Amino acid sequence: MITVEKISQSLKNSKNQTQFTNKAAVLVPIIEIENQLHLLFQVRSKKLKWQPNDTCFPGGRIELSDISPEYTAKRETFEELGIALDQIIILGQLPKFIASFGMIIYPFVAKINHLDKLNDLIINYDEVESVFTVPIKWFITHPPKLSTMFVGFKPDDNFPFDLIPNRTSNWQKKSQHDVYFYQYNDFVIWGLTAQIINSFISRININDEF
Template sequence: MIDNIKKSFSTFKPSINKCDSPSFYSVLIPLLQINNSINILFQVRSNSLKSQPGEISFPGGKFEKHDVLFEKTAIRETCEELGIDEKNIDIICPLNTFVAPFNMVIYPFLGEIKNFDCININKDEVDHIFLAPLNFFIDNEPSIYKTDVHIIPHKNFPYHLISYGQNYKFKTGTYDVLFYEYKDYVIWGITAKILKDFIDSYKKRK
């Protein structure tokens, strides 16, 4: 009996627990080298979008089954949003997976856009793009503000199945919200968290 379990798990590769049915996304942190300076490309989302209009983000979007790999999602979405060919994208490496507290799992990738002049943004999704020097984020830490995270059970929660019923003390936590201010732009939220994780990883390897 136990041998069958050992055999069935012999090739098992651990991933992220899917118990909360998260949505999976991929984003690209696009680097461009211009006049011996490395820059990060950001996009300002179109004001006509239903989700996060006008906010700053990296190119990316939701994983589709036909993508097969999360890297393909990052490439496909970047091509669609920036209007470039995938031959213009050189993936450097995957970065740390980001698990958001609201059923989102994001797979970031670091990549180079080899020719800035080929960019022709999709105005339906992107209002405009801007570049910020990599060194700015190396030299400037983000502002960090804490928020509280609470468990609020739904009305049909089965209190009768747990100790102390409605008097049960659920654990609480905190969630850091990061803000980078570059010129007239504010880079915050998940984009700022993914950005800082990349910057911290880069500093350790310089």
């Protein structure tokens, strides 16, 4: 028999179960090259099914075994680039982002210690095609290009329109999103990665020399 007490007990048992299935964390890695601070990027492997050859920061989905989103960002950086966890010094967290497909992204900015050259990285080529860096001051002097992405939905052919009045089978616009683009040499940085960069640059003191 369903009772209020049983419902209450069921909810108590589940209130501390954090659901990470649709959450991810990324690291915004800062390295020093010739006394100048750079952001470290990776190009996704062309073997990947999701966004091959796109430029991104290291990161990935939060696993149930991860103790925090910050740990996820560090773990993924180690798995993808071979950077040890104790080399990753977290400087702060940027506001979370909600991707157009619904995933919540937690970005963490970090200084990478004891990385003298990119050849010292142990790249996981199953996930990463290559890496490159961009001076932070370049982003300060080169604002992103801005465009718009429309996100919509369309009911399935078998959708029960008879149950819901005043619905159409056509595509319907759900929302629109700003899409940022940075072009550095031959690299195009866009989408969520560019949005994270724009958020980061807008928060640092642009009067300082990098």
